Amino acid sequence: MREICDTLTKRGDRIGGRPIKSVSPLGADKLYDAFVKGGKGNRLRTAEKLVVLCRKAWRVVHRIHPAEFPADVPNPWLGVTMATRVKLIKHAVTREQAYKFAHGCVERGEPECGVTAVICFEWLQRPENVIAGHIKWTGHRTGSKPTIRIEHHKTGAVIDHPLEERLASGEIVRFYEEAEGVLAKLPAAAYR
Numbered sequence: 251m252r253e254i255c256d257t258l259t260k261r262g263d264r265i266g267g268r269p270i271k272s273v274s275p276l277g278a279d280k281l282y283d284a285f286v287k288g289g290k291g292n293r294l295r296t297a298e299k300l301v302v303l304c305r306k307a308w309r310v311v312h313r314i315h316p317a318e319f320p321a322d323v324p325n326p327w328l329g330v331t332m333a334t335r336v337k338l339i340k341h342a343v344t345r346e347q348a349y350k351f352a353h354g355c356v357e358r359g360e361p362e363c364g365v366t367a368v369i370c371f372e373w374l375q376r377p378e379n380v381i382a383g384h385i386k387w388t389g390h391r392t393g394s395k396p397t398i399r400i401e402h403h404k405t406g407a408v409i410d411h412p413l414e415e416r417l418a419s420g421e422i423v424r425f426y427e428e429a430e431g432v433l434a435k436l437p438a439a440a441y442r
Contacts, residue, residue, distance in 0.1 A: 251307070254300055257284050270311075271320045278304070278326040286333065294335040301330050343371065352432045361435040368432045373411060379403050390433060 255266025265273075265281065273281075278301075285297035305327035312319050343351075348371040355364030366380045375385060382403070389399025389410075397410035414424045424430070 251303070254304060257281060270318050273326050274323060275326040278330050282330050282332060294333055298332055301327055301332065349428060356432065356435045364432055365436045368429045372426055372429045373398070373400055
């Protein structure tokens with residue numbers, strides 16, 4: 251919001267100092283063009299984010315303070331023509347890369363980072379969800395079955411994901427032996 255408000259008009263005054271009624275659809279397009287221009291070149295993704303933020307802010311504040319907005323102009327941020335950009339493909343890391351990183355973290359005395367990487371890789375979790383505690387040490391290999399408990403933050407569902415299987419021959423097949431080796435390096439108190 252600071253960047254939006256501090257954007258200067260051709261007259262040199264701040265956008266944040268102008269009344270909301272002065273923002274027209276044409277003005278929103280011009281502001282988008284100003285958002286794109288950065289010191290190191292075009293910032294298409296940043297400009298997209300700023301337009302989305304303006305669109306939402308307009309909608310939220312308009313609902314609370316409708317008298318401050320022009321009655322004849324709908325949200326000027328709707329339909330802003332944005333430059334198309336080629337979105338880079340983010341390739342998934344390989345198992346080798348994930349564990350190389352994890353073991354390096356453990357060697358450097360940062361097992362928490364390594365464990366987070368392994369949990370994200372093996373159980374398809376986002377780092378922010380691991381850090382937020384949606385997966386806990388207390389949910390690892392507890393109860394009668396060897397599982398790891400995962401809370402799906404969007405649905406609230408708690409799933410006990412199996413860690414091993416006992417074959418008819420009595421042999422135990424561990425699904426995540428290397429992952430559990432990294433988990434074992436973490437002090438138990440860190441994930442409570």
